[in-house]
Amino acid sequence: MSLQPQLRPILRQNNAVDPDDPTFQAARETLYRTREFFQPYSPYIKFRAVLGFGSSGAVTLWPVMSHSGRFQDVAIKTPHDENDDLFRQEIQWMEKFSSAEHFIQLARLPSYALNSALYNNSKSEGPPLIVMKYAERCELNELLLGDLGLMTEFDLDWTDEEKIAAVTDIGRPNYVAPEQRDRERPLRENAFGPHTNIWGVGLLMYNALTLYQVVADDGDWAPRACPITMPDGSAKNLVTWAPFLVGREELVYDEFKAYGDDLRTLIARCMADEPEDRPGLQELLDTTTKNIAAGDRIAAAAQEGWERQKEGYPGRREGPVDVSRPPEVEDDDLVRRFFREYLNDPPARGDPYRDYW
Known part of the structure; x- marks a missing residue:
């Protein structure tokens, strides 16, 4: 084993296509149904493009005519299976987080464009539709995040089998926390909590810092003990999922060595295998604020x-910026x-x- 996880750039153009792929075939059928559904409203809402698709649904771009006669873009998400309970559950979560800052928000269409009972309604008798604000471009203070498609409320009264099924093999493999990877961890007391969010914050910090992500199915991506220096100056052997950032000099990837030890160590701690080894939310906020200042x-x-x-x-x-x-x-x-x-x-x-x- 090489102990060197594979990394790949986040910003990449994947032009590989397979028209016979079952996921694409399902998306094409979904697109046909969606366009047919909106046909009666075509003077006010018009199809423009497919934004993306996956195993459960497709997202399309539609300009909608406002009361002033100008068009404004919205994104419409449609499930492949109109009886998909998880899709209706996603609508419920988006309703619950309707006032949450930095989450993609549901959009309201003019009544003449579409009856409000037909979309963003988890109890709709027709095919479920999610109409969202379109956030392709945003300002510095308007960054929007959030994907609630597989979100579930963890119930401590579930059976062991229900707990394991609810959190394992769900989500993008290269973003799930260690407590979701091990089938025994969901059974621990306080298995999930703020420490799980800290893992996600650390991974996103790593993505933003390096514009790389880990190849999830690479067998060499595993936690490894790495010697680090803690903020108080003490030494620690940290078991982390970011061994390419800290530890023995020869195992730290060359392209990351130019970043400061403190920043790399903070991210590696966020990505610690055990929750108790991750920093708390307050420490993360204080450290970030201090370093920004x-x-x-x-x-x-x-x-x-x-x-x-x-x-x-x-x-x-001034000379040009070396982006490398x-x-x-x-x-x-x-x-x-x-x-x-x-x-x-x-x-x-x-x-x-x-x-x-």
């Missing part, structure tokens, strides 16, 4: 130095550029199946 001071000092340099050379320009390495100074302009290029105006995503729908 320190970075702001460094950025301000660097900007002052740059302004002094320009006084002697008015035509001097973390910047020495992460100033506000660089953060805004990241959000603009990856969130506000992200790389265009073509539909590899556009000729097969």
Whole structure:
């Protein structure tokens, strides 16, 4: 065993298509039904594109005419199986989180575009539909997250078999926490809680930091004991699912060594195998706030130095940013550029199946 998990870039264009794939075949049938359903409302709502599809449903893009006569985009999610109870359950969860900041929210259509009883209604007698705000582009303070499709409320009164079935083999394999991977852990007392969210935060921090994700079916991705230095200066052998970030120098991936030890260690602790080895929410918040403030001071000092340099050379320009390495100074302009290029105006995503729908 190489002990070196495989990583792959998050931002990649996958143009491989298989028109005979059963998932695509189901999505194509779902698209046909959805377009047929909305046909009577075509003056006010029009199909534009398929945004994506999976094993349970498809999401499509529809411009809707507002009262002013202007069109506004919404995303519509339709299940492959109109009797899918999990799909109706997803509507219930989205209703429950209707005021939660940074969650994709349900959208309300004008009454002339569609009867409100026919969508975002878990008790609808017709085919279930989810109409959502479209968040392809967002501002720095409007980042929206959340996918509640497989969410379930854990019941301590369940049988052992029900507990295991509810949390194992569910979700994206490269994002589930360790307590979901081991069939015995769901039976532990307090198996799930804030520590489970900490795992997810750590993995997302890793994704944002490196623009890589782990290949979930790689047998070499497993927790490993790595020597780290804790915030209080003490030494610890941390069993973590991020061995490519910390530990023995020769096992840390070269492309990550340029990042600071403190940041890599924090992420590795969030991705610790045992919940008690992960930092608490308050420590995570305090550490993040402290380091953002320190970075702001460094950025301000660097900007002052740059302004002094320009006084002697008015035509001097800053050099290009080397995107392959973390910047020495992460100033506000660089953060805004990241959000603009990856969130506000992200790389265009073509539909590899556009000729097969």
